[in-house]
Every structure is written in structure tokens, then in C-alpha cells.
Amino acid sequence: MSLQKPLMRGLLAKRLRFHVPIAFALSMLAAVGWKYGVTEPRKKAYAEFYKHYDATKEFTSMREAGVFESVRPTGK
Amino acid sequence: MSKPMYWDRREIPLPDKRYKDILTPADKSLKEKEKGPWGQLSNEEKLALYRLSFCQTYPEMNQSSSEWKTVVAGVLYCIGLTGLVIIWQTAYVSPPAPRTFDAEWQAKQVKRMLDMRVSPIEGFAAQWDYEKGQWK
Numbered sequence: 738m739s740l741q742k743p744l745m746r747g748l749l750a751k752r753l754r755f756h757v758p759i760a761f762a763l764s765m766l767a768a769v770g771w772k773y774g775v776t777e778p779r780k781k782a783y784a785e786f787y788k789h790y791d792a793t794k795e796f797t798s799m800r801e802a803g804v805f806e807s808v809r810p811t812g813k
Numbered sequence: 814m815s816k817p818m819y820w821d822r823r824e825i826p827l828p829d830k831r832y833k834d835i836l837t838p839a840d841k842s843l844k845e846k847e848k849g850p851w852g853q854l855s856n857e858e859k860l861a862l863y864r865l866s867f868c869q870t871y872p873e874m875n876q877s878s879s880e881w882k883t884v885v886a887g888v889l890y891c892i893g894l895t896g897l898v899i900i901w902q903t904a905y906v907s908p909p910a911p912r913t914f915d916a917e918w919q920a921k922q923v924k925r926m927l928d929m930r931v932s933p934i935e936g937f938a939a940q941w942d943y944e945k946g947q948w949k
Contacts, residue, residue: 802928
């Protein structure tokens, strides 16, 4: 009829010792995954776009399409 | 609520009062015997004294039930009824859609978005091939 005395102290410390490294590892994984999955491809996409970007040509085609209010398409 | 109450709850291991209020003469004599040395109580007497003070043990209290199935069924049923009501509403209650929902208007809208180069790097206009005039 004699039970073992249950753990009375250090319950939070025990839980933290187990869960904090896991939380840290998962957070680092998320950060690294985001960096190489999202930010690096995005930076590359922007660099690629602006490498051969002709602003004047884009402006002219947009103007001809008639989306601007300050400049009308040429010929008006 | 202002008087001491008995609760079978995990967070109240020792409720404010005993479970059984009305004691039979047998119970009363057992309580008298409890005042003496406990080694003299038999196991059945100890269990009887426990059951006088408590209604359910912790395992009995904590045992799970199948109530969740009824709850889930009720929730899904109500969601289904709501779906039927919404279907009826779209047929008989809602006014006609605004003209911006017409297919022709939507096509003109898409063309305008492409003309003004909405999200040309990673988004909308990036999917359109401007040389060939079609989606990539």
C-alpha cells in the first residue's frame, strides 16, 4: 500500500529542458527554410526582372494601352 | 453556491463537504469506529468510509465518454441546415449581381490589369507573355 513519492519540484524546469531545444530547432528550421525557399528566389526574380528592363518601352506600351490619366496615347 | 458543496472535479481533490449527508445507523457506527485506531478497520470498512466521503474516484471521474460523437453530429447537422437556408437565400432573396461580375466586364478588367502591369515580377502580369499575347 506504499506508493512512491511523486515529483514535487522542478516540474517547469523539466518541461523546459525538453521543449525549449525542440522549439529552438523548429524555429531555426522555419527561418532557414523561409530564407532559402522564399527570400532567395524572390531576390533572384527581382534581379532577373530588372537586368533587361527598359523603362521607356514599358511606359510607352502602357501609355498606348490607355491606362494613364496624365498622358493620353500618342495621336490624341 | 454560498453553502459548502460537494464537487467531483479534478482540481478539487478535497471538496468542501462529505458526499453522503444522511447517514444510516450503520454508517454512524462506522464513523464512530473511524475515531479509533485505523489499523483495526477492515478493507471493506475503509472502502465504505471512502464512499461515504466521495462519490467517484479519480479514474471514474476522468473516464472519457462518447459525447463528442453526438456533439460533432449536431454541429454538422446544423451546418447542413444552414447550407440549405443559404441555397434558398441565393435563389429567392439576394438581389442580382452587380455588372462587375459579368464575364465581359471581368475580361476587360483582366486586360486592364495586364496593361498596367500589375505585379509584373512575381505576381499577376508576370504570368502573361507580352510578346506572344498569351498566358505563360
